[in-house]
Amino acid sequence: MAFGKGCHLHLIDGSAFIFRAYHALPPLTRKSDGLPVGAVAGFCNMLWKYIEDAKGADAPTHAAVIFDKGSHTFRNDMYDKYKANRDEMPQDLRPQMPLTREATKAFNIACEELAGYEADDIIATLARQAREAGGRVTIISSDKDLMQLVGGGVEMFDAMKNRAIGVEEVEAKFGVGPDRVIDVQALAGDSVDNIPGAPGIGVKTAALLINEYGDLETLLERAGEIKQPKRRESLVENADQIRLSKQLVTLDPQTPITFTLDDLEIREPLVETLLEFLNQMEFRTLTRRVAEKFNTEPPPAIEVTASTDAATPAKDVPPITPENYVCIRDAETLTQWLDQARARGWVAVDTETTSLDEMQADLVGVSLCIEAGQAAYIPLGHSTGEGDLFGGSERAEGQMDFDAALALLKPVLEDASILKIGQNMKYDFKIFARNGIRVAPIDDTMLMSYAMFSGLHNHGMDALSDRYLNHQPLPIKELIGSGKSQITFDKVAIDTATRYAAEDADITLRLWQQFKPRLHREQVTTVYETLERPMVPVLADMEMAGVKVDAQVLSRMSNAFAQKLAGLEDEIAQIAGTPFNVGSPKQLGEILFDQMGVEGGKKGKTGAYGTGADVLEDVTTLEDVNPQAAKLAARVLDWRQISKLKSTYTDALQTHVNPDTGRVHTSYSIAGANTGRLASTDPNLQNIPVRSEEGRRIREAFVAGPGMKVVSLDYSQIELRILAHVADLPEMKQAFKEGQDIHAMTASEMFDVPLDQMTPDIRRQAKAINFGVIYGISGFGLARNLRIPRAEAQGFIDRYFERFPGIRQYMDDTVGFAKEHKFVQTLFGRKIHTPEITAKGPAAGFAKRAAINAPIQGAAADIIRRAMIRMPAAIGGLPATMLLQVHDELIFEVEEGAVDDLITVARATMEGAAEPVVKLSVPLVVDAGQGASWAEAH
Numbered sequence: 001m002a003f004g005k006g007c008h009l010h011l012i013d014g015s016a017f018i019f020r021a022y023h024a025l026p027p028l029t030r031k032s033d034g035l036p037v038g039a040v041a042g043f044c045n046m047l048w049k050y051i052e053d054a055k056g057a058d059a060p061t062h063a064a065v066i067f068d069k070g071s072h073t074f075r076n077d078m079y080d081k082y083k084a085n086r087d088e089m090p091q092d093l094r095p096q097m098p099l100t101r102e103a104t105k106a107f108n109i110a111c112e113e114l115a116g117y118e119a120d121d122i123i124a125t126l127a128r129q130a131r132e133a134g135g136r137v138t139i140i141s142s143d144k145d146l147m148q149l150v151g152g153g154v155e156m157f158d159a160m161k162n163r164a165i166g167v168e169e170v171e172a173k174f175g176v177g178p179d180r181v182i183d184v185q186a187l188a189g190d191s192v193d194n195i196p197g198a199p200g201i202g203v204k205t206a207a208l209l210i211n212e213y214g215d216l217e218t219l220l221e222r223a224g225e226i227k228q229p230k231r232r233e234s235l236v237e238n239a240d241q242i243r244l245s246k247q248l249v250t251l252d253p254q255t256p257i258t259f260t261l262d263d264l265e266i267r268e269p270l271v272e273t274l275l276e277f278l279n280q281m282e283f284r285t286l287t288r289r290v291a292e293k294f295n296t297e298p299p300p301a302i303e304v305t306a307s308t309d310a311a312t313p314a315k316d317v318p319p320i321t322p323e324n325y326v327c328i329r330d331a332e333t334l335t336q337w338l339d340q341a342r343a344r345g346w347v348a349v350d351t352e353t354t355s356l357d358e359m360q361a362d363l364v365g366v367s368l369c370i371e372a373g374q375a376a377y378i379p380l381g382h383s384t385g386e387g388d389l390f391g392g393s394e395r396a397e398g399q400m401d402f403d404a405a406l407a408l409l410k411p412v413l414e415d416a417s418i419l420k421i422g423q424n425m426k427y428d429f430k431i432f433a434r435n436g437i438r439v440a441p442i443d444d445t446m447l448m449s450y451a452m453f454s455g456l457h458n459h460g461m462d463a464l465s466d467r468y469l470n471h472q473p474l475p476i477k478e479l480i481g482s483g484k485s486q487i488t489f490d491k492v493a494i495d496t497a498t499r500y501a502a503e504d505a506d507i508t509l510r511l512w513q514q515f516k517p518r519l520h521r522e523q524v525t526t527v528y529e530t531l532e533r534p535m536v537p538v539l540a541d542m543e544m545a546g547v548k549v550d551a552q553v554l555s556r557m558s559n560a561f562a563q564k565l566a567g568l569e570d571e572i573a574q575i576a577g578t579p580f581n582v583g584s585p586k587q588l589g590e591i592l593f594d595q596m597g598v599e600g601g602k603k604g605k606t607g608a609y610g611t612g613a614d615v616l617e618d619v620t621t622l623e624d625v626n627p628q629a630a631k632l633a634a635r636v637l638d639w640r641q642i643s644k645l646k647s648t649y650t651d652a653l654q655t656h657v658n659p660d661t662g663r664v665h666t667s668y669s670i671a672g673a674n675t676g677r678l679a680s681t682d683p684n685l686q687n688i689p690v691r692s693e694e695g696r697r698i699r700e701a702f703v704a705g706p707g708m709k710v711v712s713l714d715y716s717q718i719e720l721r722i723l724a725h726v727a728d729l730p731e732m733k734q735a736f737k738e739g740q741d742i743h744a745m746t747a748s749e750m751f752d753v754p755l756d757q758m759t760p761d762i763r764r765q766a767k768a769i770n771f772g773v774i775y776g777i778s779g780f781g782l783a784r785n786l787r788i789p790r791a792e793a794q795g796f797i798d799r800y801f802e803r804f805p806g807i808r809q810y811m812d813d814t815v816g817f818a819k820e821h822k823f824v825q826t827l828f829g830r831k832i833h834t835p836e837i838t839a840k841g842p843a844a845g846f847a848k849r850a851a852i853n854a855p856i857q858g859a860a861a862d863i864i865r866r867a868m869i870r871m872p873a874a875i876g877g878l879p880a881t882m883l884l885q886v887h888d889e890l891i892f893e894v895e896e897g898a899v900d901d902l903i904t905v906a907r908a909t910m911e912g913a914a915e916p917v918v919k920l921s922v923p924l925v926v927d928a929g930q931g932a933s934w935a936e937a938h
Contacts, residue, residue, distance in 0.1 A: 003062060003261035005134035010060040011123045013141030014067040014111075017046050018100050020160065022093055029835055030282050036092040040099045041283055047107050048286060050140070050159065051269070060138070062130075062264040065104045066122045069113035073121075075248050082248060085194045085603065092843065099281070106277035110264045117255045120145055124251035127154050129261055144173065148181040148251060175207025183216040186246035191607035197245045198234045205231070216246060275299055285466055318373035320471050320510075325502035326376040327494060328368075329398050331408060334378060338412050340370050346419040347412070348509035349439075351428045352501050354381075354488040357682070358430040359544070359658055359665045363402075364490045365497060366409065367505040372513065375502035379494045380405055398494060406435055413439045421445070423461045423508045426670065429540045440537070445508055447532040448515040450671035451524040455823070455833035459671045465507045468514055473507060474500050527829050531862055532670060534869045538882075539668045539678075541872070546663030547685075547883045547891070553701040554650045561646040561694070568639040575632045582639050585611040592619065596629040613637065614784070621787050642694060649688060649698045656683045668885070674832050675854050676861035678885055686886050690938075699935035702891075709899050709930050711880075712937040713906050715888040716925040717742060718860045720770060725921050726827070726855065727810035736922040743767040749803050750796070769800050773807060776849030811852050818851040826858035827918045828866075863924070864888060867913035874909045878902055891934060903928045 003009070021042025028038035047065075054060055075082045089097075104111040114122055120143070127137045127149050135153070139146050142158040147170045150156060156165035163169075170178045174185075187206035189197020201209075209231070213219040220242065223235035235242070271294045278287040279299045291298040328334045341347035348369040353361035362381055369375035380402045383393035412418055413432060422428050425444040432439050449459040457463060465471050479492045479500055489497065519525040573579040576595075580587045589609025593601030598619055601609045619626075619633035656664045664683065672679030680686040689695025704710045720742060724732035735745040744758045747766035753759075768785050769777075777785075779794030786793060801808045818824050818834045825831055832854040836847040864885065871882055871890070880894035880902045890910070894902045911924045931937040 003130065003133050003135055003264075007061045007130070007133070007135035007261075008058065009126065009130045009135055009137045009261065009264065010054065010063040011126055011137065011139045012050065012063070012065040012109075013119060013123070013139065013143055013146070014065045014100065014104070015119055016141045016143055017043050017065075018093075018097070021046060022090070022096075036096055037099070037281055037283075039093055039096045040103060040281060041286075043100045044103050044107075044278065044281070044283060044286055046159070047103065047109070048290070051107065059266075061266055062135075062261060063266055064110035064112050064126070064264045066119040066126075067101065067111070067113040068119045069115050069117075073116055073118050074252075075118075079244060079248060081194050083193050086192070092839070102277065103281075106269075106274045108267045108269045108274070110259075112257070112259065114255060114257060117252065121252040121255045122257060124149055124253040125255040125257055126261065126264075128253040130154075133261065135261075145185075145249065145251070147173065148178055148185075148249075150178040174203060176210055180210050180215065182246055182250050183210045183219075185249040186216055186242055189245055190249070191603060193248070195245050195248050196238075196241050198238050198242050200230055200234050216242070269294075271296060284470060285472065288470060320469070320503065320506060321373070322474065322499035322503045324373065325498055325506070327398075327498040328376050328378045329400060331400065331404060334400065334405060334408050337368055337370070337376055338408060341368070341412055341418055342415070344370050345417065346370075346421060348375075348421040348505045348512065349413070349428060350422060350501060350504045350508060351431045352377075352489050352497065353431060354490050358427055358434070358667070359546075359661070361431060362490070363431055363435055364488075365501055366405075367501040369502070369505035369509040372506065372510050375506040375509075377498040377501040378405055378409075379497060381490050382492070382494050382497065383490050393491075396494060406437065410437045413437050416441060419443055421508060421512045423464075423504070423511070426536045426540050426543075426668075429536055430544060433540065433544065442533065442536060443512060443516070444533060444536060445511040445515055446671055447536075448512070448519060448528055451528040451532050452515070452518065452522045452831070453833065454671075454676075454831060455674040456835060461504065461507060461511075464511055469507065469510055471507065473503055476500070522831070524829065524831060527831070530869075531676070531828065531830065531865050535670050535865060538868050538872060539670065542882055542884070543665050543667055545881050545883055545893075546658065546661055546665040547893075548662065548703050548705055549653060549657055549664045550701050550703050551654050551657060553703075554654050557697065557701070558646055558650040558654075561642050561650060564642050565639060565646070568635055568642065572632060572635050572639065575628060575635065582636060583643070585609070588636060592629055592632065596626060596632070598622065598626055598629045611636075613640070617784055621784075641689070641692060645689070645694055645698065649683075650701075653683055653701065666884070673861075674850075675858040676826070676830050676832075676865065677857065677887070678861075680886075685884060688886075696935060696938075699938060700933050702934035704893055704932055707896055708893050709896050709932065710934050710937040711892040711894055711899060711902055711906075712929045712934065713890050713892070713903065713910060714927050714929075714938070715860070715864065715910065716927050718863065718888050718924065719856050721920070721922045721924065722827070722856050722859045723773075723807070723810075726859075727804075727806040728921075729804055729806045731804070733922050739925075743770060746770055746800075750799055765796065769796055773797075773800065776811075776845075776852050778845075814852050814855060815848050818848075824851050824854050826855050826862050827914075828859065828862040830858050830862055832858055860888065863913045864890070864910070866917075867910040870909050870913065871906065874905050875902060878905065889938070891937070899930050903930070 018039055022039035024042060028041055029035060030037050054063070071083070101111050112122060113119065123139055123146060127139065130137045131153050137154040139149065139154065139156045140159055141156060142160065142165070146156060147165065150165065150170050151167050157163070158165060167178060170181065174181050176184055184203060184206040185195070187198045187201050187209065188203045189195045209219055210216065213222060220235060220239050223232060223239070226232040226235065271290070275287060275290060275296075275298060278290060279301065284301060287298045328337060350367045351363060352365040352367070353363055355361035364381040365377055365379045367375060367377045379396070379399045382396040382399060384396050413420060414437060419441055420439050421443045423444065424446045425442050429439050429442070445464065446459045446461070449464055453459070457467065462473055465473050479496060480487050480489060519528055569582055572582055576591050580591060582588065586608040588611045589601060592598045592611070593609050603609055616633040616637050620630050620637070623630045653664065658665055666680045666685050667682050669679040669681065678686075688698050702710065720732070721736055723729070724736060731745065731749055732742065735742050741763075743763050743766045744755055746769070747753060747758060747762045748755050750766060751762055753762055765786060768782060772782055772785065777797075779790050779797055782797060783790040783793035814824060815837070818837045822835060822837065823831045823833045834847060834851045836843055837851055839847050868882070868885060868890065875882070878894065878898050878901055880892050880898060882890060882892055884891035890906065892902060892906065907926045907928060910926045914920050914924065929937040
């Protein structure tokens with residue numbers, strides 16, 4: 001089809017698609033060889049969506065994806081600083097760039113680029129040609145540089161925001177029409193592309209000037225007439241720079257392309273070619289979608305021989321068809337299903353509720369699955385959404401009586417001979433517990449996945465279903481919506497709820513059938529059975545118990561913090577010489593790097609200077625060079641710390657007090673961290689700062705009830721002890737056995753200082769190195785921590801390794817093991833996968849440090865897990881409750897008269913937690929404290 005009148009050309013900005021895909025998605029690697037493919041995956045999904053959406057009466061007749069070919073163009077010859085401040089392309093994105101070209105060709109869309117020119121120039125040329133031929137053009141991009149092309153049959157379309165960009169939208173952004181956009185850009189410049197423009201003139205001012213004088217040349221000729229002196233001087237003194245800027249922002253509509261518009265005619269995808277490419281990339285979900293669209297079978301999935309491959313579906317398993325699920329509305333039907341569960345010996349169970357907060361959620365329904373494809377939903381608390389006489393909602397028809405249904409479910413859910421299978425079973429355990437049912441025994445597919453695949457992917461049901469069952473579950477948003485219009489699950493129609501809820505149970509059972517036998521093959525059965533599954537009831541009981549918080553103490557702290565913040569803001573304003581918004585990184589950066597002249601400031605993509613904590617900490621070391629800036633940075637760090645304490649803890653904790661219990665009920669994620677550490681959320685009680693006096697004061701608000709005490713038991717330097725054991729460090733092991741001060745001993749060994757002559761400063765340096773080495777600290781990092789020259793810090797680290805050669809040997813051995821096996825292990829068999837261990841560039845250092853630290857931190861996490869699992873039985877006869885776990889510390893609430901007994905029993909349990917599986921060559925030591933509050937006890 002020859003391009004002409006009536007034709008419609010779509011020009012896709014390929015770079016925009018790639019970078020949006022890269023930044024929008026988490027890192028993804030191809031399992032067969034570790035190749036980064038996250039950006040390619042996002043790019044392919046965007047292209048597929050484009051193809052699906054570009055249909056109908058306004059469909060394109062011609063289309064092309066336009067790419068940049070290399071970074072050097074004719075603009076660099078005009079101005080050598082053009083785009084000079086842009087960051088290097090991320091290492092993991094570089095190998096993906098050619099794959100995006102392959103993807104475009106696989107979709108059978110024209111793919112064009114030209115050396116020496118930018119994609120925008122090619123787009124400008126094609127837009128001109130199409131306009132001259134009488135056709136229409138839609139540029140699929142939101143790039144402001146392309147807005148100069150809009151008008152006369154050319155429009156833009158922002159695919160991410162699903163909005164057209166025409167003349168009116170361009171005028172709204174620039175204050176001028178498309179024909180004057182380059183004049184405004186020439187004046188305003190562009191920090192991202194390093195286009196200088198006119199200093200001190202932004203887009204709004206530039207638009208005012210262009211609208212007043214008509215065009216850029218007229219403005220420059222008459223610049224002397226401008227009344228405002230700063231504007232006048234900027235234009236007069238920088239006229240040549242402004243004209244150069246206009247040349248840089250003007251797109252070239254005459255690029256020497258070697259193809260024609262006719263070559264861009266829309267072509268249907270070559271299905272076999274496209275499916276083969278997607279399959280090679282291992283994009284299973286998109287491969288399936290494309291195959292379904294073209295009514296063909298997807299190619300066989302690429303086989304992956306490593307232990308990270310997806311499980312092989314069992315033969316003769318029926319497809320997941322929600323239309324076949326059953327809604328149980330009467331006792332007779334429910335009894336039949338429960339009888340089948342008794343006969344089978346297992347049942348997958350899931351609950352639907354009104355909230356993610358288990359302590360306040362109402363039970364709406366229960367789903368069951370006994371065989372793959374045989375699932376049912378029991379609606380219990382659905383309403384019509386229409387009000388009754390008392391202001392509530394009328395109960396929907398067709399449901400069992402709530403109490404009658406639970407009475408039938410309770411014997412099965414508590415029957416020791418019937419296994420209850422769930423996904424994130426702790427949630428359902430708590431929901432049933434609050435309704436008088438103690439579910440046992442259990443299996444949890446989320447924890448099975450965590451035991452086998454920690455470090456490879458997340459363990460949520462949707463991700464597992466997609467990865468291991470090739471099925472995408474019905475999204476919850478399709479039922480309850482989102483944002484202000486979101487409803488609770490009890491308002492969902494029962495028929496719709498049945499398809500969703502029963503599917504969850506069906507998927508859970510199918511995952512269990514794949515994962516259960518695989519635990520043995522992956523050699524993690526013991527990890528799952530002894531460290532993961534037993535944590536469910538332990539943590540559920542802790543979370544339901546909650547911890548008492550004194551809201552008045554928090555309120556007083558909030559007020560005190562507010563006053564301190566105000567004082568710091570005044571002090572900061574005095575140091576800066578002007579008031580500014582301390583919470584604005586942009587304003588802070590301008591004061592530090594522009595006004596105070598601190599060197600080395602780096603601007604990000606927004607044009608603002610980076611002012612993160614690491615940057616400010618570096619500035620605080622400039623006391624001799626720039627004392628005012630150093631003082632300002634120190635005060636801002638203080639302000640940020642107080643501000644975070646106030647917003648995150650003293651203010652927020654008050655909102656987390658449960659109105660029914662008067663206590664705060666945090667939620668622990670068993671599968672939250674790759675190393676086995678627990679993660680605390682809603683609220684997060686594990687990140688309360690303890691290094692500052694203000695941070696420690698937060699713990700004053702966590703109090704014991706009447707007649708009770710708070711008891712804290714904390715492992716002493718457990719990670720250093722594990723390091724001494726696994727790296728076989730004789731000096732450290734002996735010091736721990738003798739109860740010596742390990743940091744003083746290290747300092748004595750490193751610096752040849754007798755223990756009786758040890759100074760606090762030398763000990764502090766040794767302590768920083770001891771803990772830093774565990775986390776793979778660099779000379780740069782240690783220099784920052786100790787505020788000493790980098791060379792001196794590196795000297796400390798080198799001397800440390802010379803004195804303790806076993807540590808270097810442990811590190812080398814661990815990294816070598818990780819590279820060979822793609823995982824590391826703790827003393828207790830926990831596997832932490834290390835898929836990035838062979839990465840290059842900045843990611844390589846991080847991957848190595850993570851691999852070195854994981855066996856140590858993971859072993860510490862395993863030990864405290866073992867202690868927690870044994871603790872309920874150990875303290876069962878005492879009037880005491882385990883409330884919290886914070887890394888290496890356990891917090892209890894106990895009657896005053898039983899404090900000593902609790903400490904004796906709990907300490908013995910914790911100190912002996914490694915045995916009999918591991919006999920450590922150093923003793924575990926637990927420090928204990930007690931008081932009316934957590935602060936007193938710690």
